[in-house]
Amino acid sequence: MNGNFLRLFLVKLELLYQISSSLSDKSTTACFDYEHCNTSQGGVHDLECFKIYSGKKLICEWKPGIHVSNSTKYTLIIEQKERNRCEKLTNITGTTYNSDIFSQFNFTVWVVEVNEQPSVCFRDVFLRGRLVRCPPEQIKYERQKDDFIVTWKKKKNVHYQLQYKELNKESWILVNSKVDDRIKVAVPNETAFYEAQIKCIPNDVCNDCKWSESLFIPPGKSI
Known part of the structure; x- marks a missing residue:
């Protein structure tokens, strides 16, 4: 009985030693060991x-x-x-x-x-x-004679803004949403194509806001 107890004790002692050695090795090994790699502009x-x-x-x-x-x-x-x-x-x-x-x-x-x-x-x-990013989802648009409406899926405590311009023009016009899931924009040129992008407005919920891919809005039918 005493011999079995001694063997069990020695097995546990060896196991504890292996765990201790493993933790010691981990603590002394740097997580990042690629310092020899370049940081030049031509790389990743x-x-x-x-x-x-x-x-x-x-x-x-x-x-x-x-x-x-x-x-x-x-x-x-x-x-x-x-x-x-x-x-x-x-x-x-x-x-x-x-x-x-x-x-x-x-x-x-x-x-x-x-x-x-x-x-x-x-x-x-x-x-x-x-x-945290909050990209707009389920983006849709409706074009009328003198305006267009862009809608997206509503998210709690997330607000969006839209920028738009006539296609092939340089300057953008910025509009903030008054409600959380749509923006209505009045446009003076009913025959023009428009380009629009949407992004969230940074707050405590979403702090990393990027413009969406462009949405291309063709002219609406004359009423």
Whole structure:
């Protein structure tokens, strides 16, 4: 009986030693070990990470460098010091990635671009705070003789603005929505084509607002 107890004690002691050694190794190993990679303007750039309104995943997007090819791969490194978490995602072929990271905590994100020669790599880092985007959804329009109405799906505590202009003209005209799901715009030229874009107005709910893709509105029928 005493022999069995001693063997069990030694097994537990060995297990505790292995766990302790693993934690010690992790604490002394840097999360990001690609300092040798370049940060030149010709490499990967414009890394941004954000969460979509009511979504759960962290979305990271970046732009490729000028030396990319079919063999180019990306590595995404996400560090959350408050959770003692270091996640490395390798062999990414696209320029976007969705992560299940717990975005309520602060995080640092790096992206590494590796081209045909493994020794040639570029990097970019994202250090900004938590970003939430609220892109307009289900965008529709209705054109009349002297105005047009643009509508979208209503979101709680999210307000939008619209900019529009005649097609092929330079200057935009900005209009804020008076209600949360539509904007009505009076236009003087009933035969003109118009271009419009929509984005949220930054607030505590949505703090990272980007213009939507352009909506092209043709002339309405004369009444």
